[in-house]
Amino acid sequence: MNTKDLVENAGLKALTAVEPRDVSGVFVSDMLSDAMAGAKSGNLWITVQTHKNIVPAANLVDASAVLITSGKNVPQETLDLASQHGITILWTELPTFEMIGKLYALGLVTK
Amino acid sequence: MAECQHRWAMINQQFGFTVFEKCSHCQSVRTYFSLHDTWDEYKEGQCHWAIVENAQTFKFDLQCSNCGKVEKFDDLLGLLFCTSCIADCEVEIIRRECAKDRIFILVAFGFLPEAESQPIPERKLQILSDYFNQQRDTSRSRIKIIWFDKIKSLPLCRGEFIHDVGMFSLEAPEERKPLF
Numbered sequence: 001m002n003t004k005d006l007v008e009n010a011g012l013k014a015l016t017a018v019e020p021r022d023v024s025g026v027f028v029s030d031m032l033s034d035a036m037a038g039a040k041s042g043n044l045w046i047t048v049q050t051h052k053n054i055v056p057a058a059n060l061v062d063a064s065a066v067l068i069t070s071g072k073n074v075p076q077e078t079l080d081l082a083s084q085h086g087i088t089i090l091w092t093e094l095p096t097f098e099m100i101g102k103l104y105a106l107g108l109v110t111k
Numbered sequence: 112m113a114e115c116q117h118r119w120a121m122i123n124q125q126f127g128f129t130v131f132e133k134c135s136h137c138q139s140v141r142t143y144f145s146l147h148d149t150w151d152e153y154k155e156g157q158c159h160w161a162i163v164e165n166a167q168t169f170k171f172d173l174q175c176s177n178c179g180k181v182e183k184f185d186d187l188l189g190l191l192f193c194t195s196c197i198a199d200c201e202v203e204i205i206r207r208e209c210a211k212d213r214i215f216i217l218v219a220f221g222f223l224p225e226a227e228s229q230p231i232p233e234r235k236l237q238i239l240s241d242y243f244n245q246q247r248d249t250s251r252s253r254i255k256i257i258w259f260d261k262i263k264s265l266p267l268c269r270g271e272f273i274h275d276v277g278m279f280s281l282e283a284p285e286e287r288k289p290l291f
Contacts, residue, residue, distance in 0.1 A: 031275045033169045037124050041247045056192035057273050059215055060254065062247035085215065086252070 001108065003065050003088055006044065009106055010099075012067065015074055015089040016082045021064035026108050028100060032057040039063055044108065046096060052078040058087050065089070069096040115178040119242035122181070123172040129189055129274055130165050131290045134158040140265075140291050142188050142223045144170060164290055167275040173242050182238050186231055188220040189272045190256065196269035201261040213252040218270060220259045230258050265291040 003021045007014050024042030029035050030049050039045055041062040047054065050072050058066050065088035068074055074089060082089045092099055127146045133139070136158050145165075152161045168189055173182045193206045193216060206216045219239065221231050236256050243254040262268050268291065 031167060032273050033126065033167055033275050036273065037121065037126075037169050037171065053192075053271055053273055056215075056217070056271075059252070060190070060217065060243060060273065062251075 001106065003090075006065070006106075006108075007090060010092075010102055012090045012092050015068075015079055015091050016087070018090075019065070019086050019088045021088070023064045023108060025110050026100070026103055027063070027110065028096065035061055035063075044103070046099065048072050048096065050074045050078055052081045054078065055081040055085055055087050058082075059085050063087070067092065067099070069094060069099050115175060115180070117175040117180065117238070117241070118177050119173040119182075119238065119245060120176050121171045121242070122174045123170070125170045127168065127170065128165050129168045129272075131163045132160045133163050134160050140223050142220075144168075144188075144222070164276060164288055166272065173238060182235060184235070184239070186221050186226070186229075187239075188222050188226070189274055191218040191220060191259070191268075191270040191272045192216075193218065193270050197263050197267060200263035200268075202257065202263075202270070205257060205261065209255060214255050215252055217254065217256050217273075218259050218262065219256050220272075226259075230260065233258075 001023050003018050003023060006023055007018055022042055023044050024040060026046060027035060027039040027043040028046045030047050032053055035045055035057050039061040042064045044065050044067055045058055045063040046067045046069060048070050050068055054066055055078065067090040069092055071093040079089060127144055128148055130143050130145050130149060132141050148165060150162050150165060170185060172184055193202050195203050197203060202218055209216050219231060219236055236258060240254055240256045
């Protein structure tokens, strides 16, 4: 599945331009250090963190996109930085648990 | 015998805290890694040390999965990303130049004050860059890690460390504090 399919199939809102990337799996964490230590290239990173520092962390681990859950408001400076670095920011009102269930049903797993 | 083309993997991950403390007398900054969430203040001669920030982070080493060679990174405090705060800072100049080739710059810090006189060798910074590049699709972009001595002025730098602050609070901090 790629990021564009993901937006369509999971009913996500794209807050930045969607970079066409293959989604290799899912990594879930609200800690930057955890993502840096464990996320893999191409992973969709699911978090409620919206600070602009998610952008360099996502870039460092080469995440295919960052998905903000639970309807958290994402500051404009985070979106601007993400656009500058070609990081796709996706958004959903669903809580993390429900979103993960939906993604699992679509065939996405942790890799 | 051909030299090993190292393929690095992260090992010995240890989660803890990066502590930044500052002396109100001499204004010096010290940093260290702690396994515990510490906010102690203490006196040492004329110095009065108080914690400026205590951020969750992790330590690690790298090991080559081909030959088993281990590179220790217990001298790495963390990685900072440039926010373009000082136009003529060497980091910002390098960042702008590298951005044309889709190379993303991060600034490595060692523990202060020792790291100011004992920098992490360029060889190890290259290994760190290699590790992150080996994990990613480098046809899209690359990572380059440089040493913090290229920052024009630490007290004026508004670059941000990729670490976790305020994770024990229910309220996310609006802005991060200046650390230096």
